[in-house]
Amino acid sequence: MKNDFLNLLLRLLLLLVTVVLGWFFYRDHEVTMWMKDAEKALTTLQTDKAEGLFNRIELLEPWRKLDWNSLAAQHLARENSEEVFRLLEPRREAGILDAKGWRLLANAYEQTAQFDQMETSLLEAYRLTDTDVIRADIVEELADYYRKTQKYKKAVDCLNELAILLPSKVGQVEIDTILLTTVINTDKGYAMSVAYPSRPQWMSEWQSGIKAALEKKEEATRSLEVGRVFATVGLWDLAEFSFQQVVATTPDFADAWALLAESRQQQGKDGREQVEKALAIAPESPWVRLAAGLYYRRQKDYPRAIALFESAGSERSGEPVWLLELARTQAEAGRLEEAIQTFERIIQSDPENADTLLSLALICLQYEYRLEDIALPAAEKAVRLKSDAAKPQDVLGQVYFALGKTDKALEQYHLAQEIDATYAPVWLHLGQIELAGTDPSRAREALLRTIELSANSYEGKMAARLLKQYFYLTP
Template identity: 30%
Template sequence: MRLLKPFLTGLIILLPIGTAFILPLSAHPTALVDARMQVFAANQQMDETAELSALETELSFAPWQGEEWQRLGRLRLNNGKPLGAVDAFDQAASLGALTTEGKLWLTDALITTGDAERAKALLREFSRVENVDAFVFLQAAMTQRSLNDTYGALATLLKAYAIDPLNGEINYQIGLQFAAVEPDKALPFLETAGNLIPTRQADCDSLTRLINDSGEVGETSLRYQLIGQELATMEEWDVAQGAFTKATALDDADGVAWALLAEAAQQNGEDGEQFITKSQELAPDAELVNGLSGLYYRRQGKNELAIEYLQKAADANPRAVVWEIEMATTLDGMGDRASALIHFQNAVDIDPQNYLPWRALAVFSLTRSYEVETIGLSAARMALQLNPGSPALMDLLGTMLMKIGKLDEALIYFLQADEIDPQQTAILIHLGQLYLAQGEKEKAFEVLRQAVEYARDSRLREMASSILKENNAAK
């Protein structure tokens, strides 16, 4: 009997071990191991669709893996599933695993889902984080600009500047922000940016010159209208809107200022109706008010009314190229290509040394496949000849050449454009398409993946991702 208790104790200890030899292993560990192997294999093969599916399976068994949730968020974002991406990034954050880069991806997903307010709040919170690389702050500021959060963008940029005061792009971005609200403060930043970035030199010089010249009219609405128009010419519409807002604050009875604000608001995705209505009430006969009213009504689908207002603007200033171009664009949208071509050619005749009407004519020819080898190609070449340093015009000419099958010549212009502006998604997409046409698949996939990585526009990101998927090259 003395041996009974030790024997029973040993039996109790051994039972779990013995049971393991009798019962089959749980399905969960086996499925988890299989899922992890599939994730690894898909990652090695750069198959994002397969990796996404396998990673979802893995996390269903092992949901405590914060880093994997972040990876899942990125995969969902790349595959056009922004709501799922937000959920995955939030899971990573709850586990303390959302990195600085992950926070930027989360804001991108939030913007895509339409949750701009949460994205703004997250970015402002992010800008207060310490020990962050200046480039990351710059990326955050650019996203804030896309949300029209000018104050947040400036605060983030100043944080980046404190880390890297000799970064040309940071200086340029700060210069733009100050130009819209405190122009004289912009000058040293624009000077530094122009010296450090040759491709920014012309824009920095033009804006600097305008700030200095406009100082003669003092702190008036006119000064900010002029600065805002220069910023708009540079396609910097969010900061232009800031300048026009200040112009209306300085003189709320200036109809032109309200019309300019309406245009900038629409360019930034806002409605602008209240602004354009007020401008018409205050200055019904002003050239800019009528011209910008025409653009507003065209965006509303009221093309006949748009032509009426645009014609008033053209009558007020027959030498203005812009109204001929806009009438042509409106007529093209109405399906009247013959009349559109007449107005495009009128614009060229008015100012043949201006690259803008040549560019407009080339874009019309390209998008409508209208006389591409004759009218379109000549117009694209002339536009680039008149503005030889423009990567956008190099890209336009390259696209025109690619369309008519002159691939080798097109490649020259795409590569030149990419060298000047290496993170421009549209250029990278066109370059990738050309490499595919030449059978250079690996080169194509490389630049298309760069296009996905650098894309600030979700439409362009989806376009690049779609091309990769069509060629079975999605990560």
């Protein structure tokens, strides 16, 4: 009797174990299917569905490794930073956030201008990373952060480490190091540039400008000229810092306020306060009027901008810069024929000025206006006047391309390259023309070369956008 009871109990236990194991195997299979569905949802950018599945999986099997980072990355790509915080900050507080998660948090903090938090997150990501390639990416992000926040000494330290971690970027890193060192110590930066053996053409021009700036005796004037040189090569963030130094020590320097306004606007910042300050100090200054005119043009207040350019131009009739900006403003306001007439006034006073002819051709290209009868002759004459320069050949190539003459455009681009292989714009235009061709790899190479030559310029940034759009590359 006792044995029968024990046998029955054993059978019941075996049955219970079988049921429990069966339930666990079934549940595990179901969770595995949820994992696959979640991965599919992530692939098809269905973030809500993926998150719902992750939550169910985490509730039943908390030991499962779930790709919360990829989910957060999709929200980040949509600039939905609050969702990134909601997903990753609890994991940060629990101490289970990995290096990739910290980097995603850093990018979200950058989107919301929480820069202190961004720095902390990048440093934590660096601490948790054990591979040089990823560590180099983080160091590069830190260098960018320190540059944006004007912590230039820390940025230089990061660049020095980056040169060790990523030898393939040594060339650009060395150039950036020279530029940032010049902001910290102009004499030292200039000396480094002189010793740098393989600087591109734009940097040679920059170096000449810095040399001229160092000859200025007054500190404020020197800093102003350094800022101008940075602005000339499109390094507006460094120009802004230089102009800030001037107005901090010489607050009644109207031109410095005007240039500070322009440098801020070039970076997408507001320049209203600086423009108003410059106008309050020296309302009759032609350079202040120029800066104010540029500001009001960006605000689409064309009548006010045109009035400022006209008044400045009438007082400084020997200098074409005001008439050039007047023409550009007229064109932007839709008054294209008036813009052409303004250019003709400038050309009549100096018919052999190739730069004015190129500006006219570029305005016509920008607005696709009178390409055949205005842009083409202007570009052709500029080529005759400056046959040994790359820019005229490049602009003529752009005109040919806009007119549908692709073979002629390519011929001009190649001529420009023969004259100056370091002229970044022609590489961008070659990349653009090759994107419409049959060999995308040539477009990719041209765009990468553009960034290598001039990463901070308009052309470099445009090339980066095209690489991301067509090749899913983030240089």
